[in-house]
Amino acid sequence: MSGKYKTPMLDELEKGPWPSFVTEIKKAAKKSPMADDELGQLEKSYVTKRGYWKHGGIVGVLGYGGGVIGRYSSLPEEFPGVAHFHTIRINQTSGFFYTAKALREICDIWDKYGSGLTNLHGSTGDLVLLGTKTQNLEAIFAEYSSRGWDLGGSGSAMRTPSCCVGPGRCEWSNYDTLDLTYNLTQEFQDELHRPAYPYKFKIKASGCACDCVASIARADLSIIGTWKGDIQIDQTEVKKYADSGMNIKAEIIDMCPTNCMAYDGKTLRIDNAECNRCMHCIAKMTKALRPGKERGATILVGSKAPIVVGSLLSWVIVPFIKVEPPYTELKNLIRKMIEWWDDNAKPRERIGELIETKGMRPFLEAIGVPPQPQQVKEPRKDPFFFWSESDFKK
């Protein structure tokens, strides 16, 4: 069944040292006629410089409105194996931790019903299974869900929340990103599986301002760990960094964005009131410096990619919030945000775009968060500001 196609273009991409996706498709094609036709169609794309996938149709599993992305070839006679080639999103584990046993089980089911091709992982975080037929969907869902795996989000719904490695293996994590992500995913199961929102809603949880899960750029709701109080300094370790050749003045003191650090060759001092907690010094001197002891997160809202009127980075809404089980305060806040968005947005309007359209004030009032200087880079420059009746009562 395999090797049906000559693929001189794709064969070029098996050369060179970086692992080749073409080799992966060929491996799958040895067992799956679907993967073989994927290879054939892709070779054709490389020759003609265009894709041959149609828009997704409505496919899914009973009782769910998402988790399966319909994908059909526009050349089904030429490549019958990919006439249907749907994507299934499986909700990944928090922090992408797996055991070999669990991954093998996932592979066994996928080999039985699908192309044998996967993405570890998709851009949102899901474990992505690439390519199966409509008639297999119910069986696939029964096999995975009976073993404890559920589908991820798609369409105008809560999307699968995702997080960094967090306290599992990082000394900088200011809250438990793994546990929060698991809890929020469980909290929003209905919203995740049954699209009822104006558009997608993504949540990403990062343990510190390094933001390894890119929450500030890629999530409608970005939860970024931070702290209050003084950075903890181990002066002995500072000295060891100096002794081992680090130029503390050039690499740390002079690169501090707030100029709040000083080093006299013996003692490192930090004016903590002036520190903006950017993480540069801590990341470069991880043995010597640790975040302050009062831990929590900053809540930011609104980031998205450019479609349609330009990319947005998330904006600071709540400068500091405690993030501790059972996360009631945070869950209530998220529900209030989503409710305001759901009530006011046009179809396909993200929450960041809605805030731009309606203004920040109505959003903050709806979720009960007061105005604070931490929410802006600078106050407004123009004299055209609105007044509400409530502003006159005082």
Next chain:
Amino acid sequence: MALPQRQTDIGPPKYDQFLPPIIKKNYGKWKYHEVLTPGTMVHVAESGDKLYTVRVGSPRLLSTETIREICDLAEKYCDGYLRFTTRNNVEFLVSDKSKMDPLLAELKVKKYSVGGIGPRVSNVIHTQGWVHCHSACTDASGLVKAMMDELYDYFTTKELPNKVRLAVACCVNMCGAVHCSDIAIVAVHRKVPTINDEMVTKTCEIPTTIASCPTSAIRPNPAKKSVTINEEKCMYCGNCFTVCPPIDIHNPEEDGVAIVVGGKIGSLRTDPKFSKLAIPFFYNEPPRWPKVVAAIKNILETYAKHAKKHERVGEWIERIGWERFFKLTGIPFTFQHIDDFTFARDTFRTSAAFKY
């Protein structure tokens, strides 16, 4: 054969069952970490316990055969425990230091790419491309492969001033993190879409299609029960194609890719930044896009030569100024570089202080 009983709304399995004992024991109690080599690091807990990590690059598109091979390695050296990074790397979690050298030796024999930690190029965030997406106007996986073959030493060995995050998006939907990456490729259309009126009538909702256009370029065409597009206003975003496929944005001869630079995610030193346009267009040249790859390498190596230690690409460019960036890289400046969309007025220079 009877299927097992399905369950709904169970969510993912809880993470703790996949954590190795050393992580369970030291959860949230890590003290520091050290990068040992470009592909290995050790995390030391307050208890003194040490967890070793070996990172290997993957093409993200993995066959079950390769996943099983990775599982074999994890079982042999890590009691079966492994994880993936947010950038599609595989990480072997090694609790027993004596297993590090044998694991690295086997990875070398099996030609895995060990690296990506520290001030280097890590794996590339990318999208589906022609492999599996309807709106792709290039192939993301092919670009990544061609680019990483060329930049391979910057993953496995060579140091840079700071980490360099690369990304590839196969259309302006940017399912990857192109809009905030150090150096990234985004595929772009350059021609007004063609309209199949008969199919628009049959399959599209006209008001939704009109509303989808961010520049109000789409008007109703009552005579044909379809729409027309004002060529002057269209900016080729393809949003209409997404809501109404018979409006076809693809043009294989004139589609291609742009290169953007200077974005970042973290708050370290400077605020997170968007990527900005460096090179507006290259034709698609499958299978290996040699001109695109050469342009990426030029930008990377110009940065490596001129940036200060710890400066990211965007921080370096902001320090020297964009006019200097174009001079140092030898990239021509064109009309396409001057913004004429939503962010335009913030980007025009309002000072007579600049460089030549």
